[in-house]
Amino acid sequence: MGGLRTAEALRRNGYEGPIEIIGAEIYEPYNRPPLSKEVLASTVSHSAVNFTHNLLDANTQWTLGTKVVTADPVRHTVTDEFGVEHKYAALVIATGLRPRRLTVDGNNALGTHVLRTLDDAMALRKDLVPGAEVVIVGAGFIGCEVASTALALGCKVAVVAADAYPMIRPLGEKFAAELQRRHEAVGVTYFLNNGISEIVTSEGESELRVTGLKLNNGQTLDCQVLVQAIGSYPNTEWLAESDLDISDGVLTDNAMLALNTMGEVVPDVYAVGDVARFPNPRFNAVPRRIEHWNIPIETAKRVGQVLAAQLSHQQTFDERVAQQFTPLPSFWSDQFGMNLLAFGDLGLANRSQLLDGEVTGDCIWGYFKDDVLVGVCGIGMRGALQSYRKGFLSELPAGLTSGQIPS
Amino acid sequence: MQINVDMDKCQHYGQCVFEAPEIFQLNSNDKLEFLAEADESERANVESARDVCPMQAIFILN
Numbered sequence: 001m002g003g004l005r006t007a008e009a010l011r012r013n014g015y016e017g018p019i020e021i022i023g024a025e026i027y028e029p030y031n032r033p034p035l036s037k038e039v040l041a042s043t044v045s046h047s048a049v050n051f052t053h054n055l056l057d058a059n060t061q062w063t064l065g066t067k068v069v070t071a072d073p074v075r076h077t078v079t080d081e082f083g084v085e086h087k088y089a090a091l092v093i094a095t096g097l098r099p100r101r102l103t104v105d106g107n108n109a110l111g112t113h114v115l116r117t118l119d120d121a122m123a124l125r126k127d128l129v130p131g132a133e134v135v136i137v138g139a140g141f142i143g144c145e146v147a148s149t150a151l152a153l154g155c156k157v158a159v160v161a162a163d164a165y166p167m168i169r170p171l172g173e174k175f176a177a178e179l180q181r182r183h184e185a186v187g188v189t190y191f192l193n194n195g196i197s198e199i200v201t202s203e204g205e206s207e208l209r210v211t212g213l214k215l216n217n218g219q220t221l222d223c224q225v226l227v228q229a230i231g232s233y234p235n236t237e238w239l240a241e242s243d244l245d246i247s248d249g250v251l252t253d254n255a256m257l258a259l260n261t262m263g264e265v266v267p268d269v270y271a272v273g274d275v276a277r278f279p280n281p282r283f284n285a286v287p288r289r290i291e292h293w294n295i296p297i298e299t300a301k302r303v304g305q306v307l308a309a310q311l312s313h314q315q316t317f318d319e320r321v322a323q324q325f326t327p328l329p330s331f332w333s334d335q336f337g338m339n340l341l342a343f344g345d346l347g348l349a350n351r352s353q354l355l356d357g358e359v360t361g362d363c364i365w366g367y368f369k370d371d372v373l374v375g376v377c378g379i380g381m382r383g384a385l386q387s388y389r390k391g392f393l394s395e396l397p398a399g400l401t402s403g404q405i406p407s
Numbered sequence: 408m409q410i411n412v413d414m415d416k417c418q419h420y421g422q423c424v425f426e427a428p429e430i431f432q433l434n435s436n437d438k439l440e441f442l443a444e445a446d447e448s449e450r451a452n453v454e455s456a457r458d459v460c461p462m463q464a465i466f467i468l469n
Contacts, residue, residue, distance in 0.1 A: 005458065012451075012454075031463050033461065034462075051463070293461060294422075294459055297458050297459055330422065332418075332420055332461050334418065339418050339419075339420070341420055341421075380437070381437070382419060382420070382421050382433055382437040383433055383435070383437050385421075386421055386424065386425075386433065389425070
């Protein structure tokens with residue numbers, strides 16, 4: 001999505017020159033969030049999630065099913081897995097993340113899954129048959145959404161996590177404990193504060209098949225389906241031979257221009273989406289990766305403006321770089337008939353409190369870093385939630401923001 | 408320009424309201440309402456609204 005949105009933003013900002021979009025997957029860009037939610041609950045196909053776009057002009061080349069394996073920012077080239085070298089005037093890194101897997105034997109056995117791509121979702125969907133025993137490792141948003149979908153499909157669902165409450169990062173203990181109560185009330189079994197000791201498998205006709213999961217408290221949970229939803233890694237290995245700072249994703253400045261390990265701008269290299277680690281002065285100066293829905297869209301818009309100016313050799317490049325980029329992160333989650341919606345950077349908070357509504361019903365929780373509101377998250381109450389969001393934005397004067405965290 | 412929202416998909420998240428407030432609104436019951444016809448000057452805003460829609464439920468017909 002980040003690549004597509006960047007290309008669209010470049011065209012919108014007047015760039016008419018050639019664009020090549022190289023993607024490892026065979027599919028044109030598609031919308032990932034429904035893959036754990038409503039699309040996983042029905043028929044998983046590319047047509048159910050694809051983005052419509054107008055990038056079909058002769059100057060836009062789609063090179064799909066092709067993984068880039070190295071980059072040389074000095075020579076301005078990237079090389080793909082087939083040994084083909086692609087020259088660039090500017091490179092936009094939009095390689096995103098890939099799911100972590102458990103580091104125990106059997107993590108690839110039949111019946112084990114991760115969920116990130118369309119192919120992952122298709123494979124998982126086949127296994128979510130009524131009556132199947134499904135164990136999900138990880139109680140973040142993806143894990144909880146898959147739990148919800150699997151339960152609705154008639155599976156028996158258990159969630160195992162090292163955390164004390166589901167989605168405790170970033171929702172905080174109080175809201176997370178209430179969501180756990182609601183999940184359990186509809187039939188999910190939680191095994192929290194638990195590690196994994198072994199994936200139990202049986203030798204099938206040709207391959208290993210998962211039959212259970214052994215926890216480090218000695219208990220074994222029978223399962224035919226094991227979903228590993230334990231976070232992601234940034235896809236940056238292909239940049240290892242460059243001097244880019246890839247210690248956690250691709251480090252960039254506030255214009256999304258990549259930085260090297262000396263903290264200097266690497267000319268003509270940008271990054272967008274959840275692989276990019278950028279400073280957001282709305283909150284503070286510390287560069288962070290943000291794995292939220294709207295960040296690929298916002299960072300792509302930003303690169304579209306800056307890079308279009310650079311490529312047209314206008315003086316506006318310097319002006320656009322100097323403009324502050326202060327996106328307001330936002331995410332949502334559909335689970336167990338509830339629609340959660342959040343604005344801000346909840347992960348920065350050190351306390352939370354109920355701002356509106358009822359703990360056990362529709363509600364809005366506020367997230368504070370000391371006394372500064374850094375995020376809100378709610379179920380229902382959209383009108384009230386929108387007022388809080390407007391508050392975030394109106395608090396932002398031209399320079400620094402009153403929402404900024406005191407250092 | 409003509410706009411359509413697939414109301415079967417729409418979950419009333421209201422992200423579109425911030426991108427194109429002249430076109431999209433949440434009513435007093437927190438349900439989405441929108442104008443099906445908009446002036447051409449709103450195109451950039453409506454495109455942004457379409458892009459940020461979590462459910463990808465907004466369609467620009469022409």
